[in-house]
Amino acid sequence: MPRRGAPPEVNAGSMADIAFLLLIFFLVTTTIETDAGLDRMLPPIEPPETDVVIKQKNIFTVNINKNGQLLVEEELLDLKNLREAAIAFLDNGGDGTCNYCKGKKEESSSDNPTKAIISLKNDRETKYGTYITVQNEIVGAYNDLRNREAQRLYGTDFTEMEAKYLNPETASEIRDELKEKVEKIQELFPQKFSEAETTTN
């Protein structure tokens, strides 16, 4: 006798189990978070062709020893005060050519933010955590100053503008506009940051 009507339905009851299996597989093998960290540029290995003479007062030396103590400008300094000291150094404006600086304009400190160099030296036995804290404070000092200028000129934070500029989801016309502003601020306080090779003693 021929069968009548539609063919019997395929049982879809186990579909959920299959989908759950896939779901759990993806949950286990993947990660959600995007990494974040401190961006830095390493100096090129070939030395610059001309020897530039830099005045000692334009260099802010930071030494970290193997116990994580800081020697800043030949004086022992607590890590918590490093950001403040770096800001004071960068923002000094000693020769009066920097019209946006709000520092003390001391003779013995840096001439101009564009000339100020921070030099970081560390011991081979320094802990990486300490090194990152120091890096973080120095980047923080630059960011604080840049934020101040960005607030004055454009009414927003520099870090916010930069994050928006680097975000690939931002529309390209907004990014072009931001690029100009970001570069302008970066010019006011350029990150001049030298890392000498580590010492062994």
Add this chain to the structure above:
Amino acid sequence: MAKFNKKKSGDVPAVSTASLPDIVFMLLFFFMTVTTMKDSSLMVDNTLPNATETKKLEKKDRVIYIYVGKPTSQYQKTFGTEPKIQLNDKFADVSEIGSFILQERAKKPQELQNVLTTALKVDKYANMGLISDIKQELRKVNALKVNYTTYEGDSFQNLR
């Protein structure tokens, strides 16, 4: 009236599970789109330090990862407890970093080869000596853009 009474009598009908697969598939697609695959399993302890001034590492295809840290307990018998470098899925020596970077760089499309970032995922208890050696190697192969990968948080916690 018999018509209405008929409905009330008998068992409660079973809840239909026909749409359950759809819901689960929806979840599945959500996770598939927002996540990325783990590319290598960690063989080293990797407690990253904290920092506040971080920038996000967008575009994973432009990043080369280098892991540094103490080998995990299952590898400590063979490799000891001193911090080691992990490249892809194996332990490596400092001298291998240069060729590793060049090799990874060659795998990427031409237009990305100049904009690569090297992400250093270093355990916070590692010593700077090893990191300095790595940095020196990176300078030799002109991989100057580095990112010290950190967690978001108070950086003074690193000192403890």
